[in-house]
Amino acid sequence: MIERILPLAVASSYEYADVLDAELYPEELTAAADQSARRRGAFTTGRHCARRALRSLGVAAGPVPVGAVGEPLWPSGIAGAITHCDGYRAAAAARTAEVASLGIDAEPHAPLSASVLAAVALPHERDQLRALARARPALHWDKVLFSTKESVYKAWFPLTGRWLDFAQASVRFTPVSAPDADTGHFSARLLVPGPRVGHRCLSTLEGRWLVAAGLVLTTVTV
Template sequence: MTHCDGYRGAALAPAASVASVGVDAEPHAALPDGVLDAIALPAERTRTAALRATDPTVCWDRLLFSAKESVYKAWFPLTGRWLDFSEADIVVDPDGTFAARLLVPGPVLGGTQVTTFPGRFLVDDGLILTAVTLPPTA
């Protein structure tokens, strides 16, 4: 589930198709001062600056925050543990996808340890929407 001003959303899927899902919605606006430094790894800040230079119409900092929120929402039901912002390195691709590489041991699905959480994003109508889904055997 997710919500922000002007948007409410939820996602569900059959357990046979999806091991976990995480969704987030944020206003398409820059993060408040200091928040990016608090939530982003140095490499993420560098990549975010490069994306901003390439396409300044997207609030890449808020998109990174939203992606991290979606990763956490998919992570927690599988592990029951907190995932700090510094424990996943997210690479955002302007094509509408992102990938979070876990920097801590991930959950085991179908006998395989998960090391990456793949996601998608959409920027539209004043919103940033992100989603992560993991198949039952990631």
């Protein structure tokens, strides 16, 4: 499903439930050693999806270890991301010659708590969410915003090696024109100095969102 909001250069794979017979490489087993059974199932299936995405690119399947802050470490020349939530696990990967970095996120399509929304949304973003909710009340726009900022961070971190707080990116949504459409685009303006990619310094990250099958999915490609 996430392939609907990814460019053709990006390979993806997903599962709606854990793949019970999926195997981990030794370095992945070490990372998963202290995880609960539920967390380990999601971790294992995420790596399973990652290897399928890599094979789609013609890259030999191998370990996808865990970095210092929990990020997946992809083979040289590959940009990628992994996500998992209740009922969905997915991975996406692309060659860095075509995509410098990418982020994906999946969340249940349910509202955020007031405390989480307060931490995630800037004042003008809350105004935007209220306007969007009036136009499209069936969508939980607060969760779309949360997922968007998760994808933004996942695309940001491999380029910078730095944390990006929720308050350090300002998101603007562009729904498609059809009143019942479940997808659209967004832009995230960085409120801190952006990374340099090639000959340009990034000030904005662009992406897409999708609400379907009880899930919110978001993607960012750089």
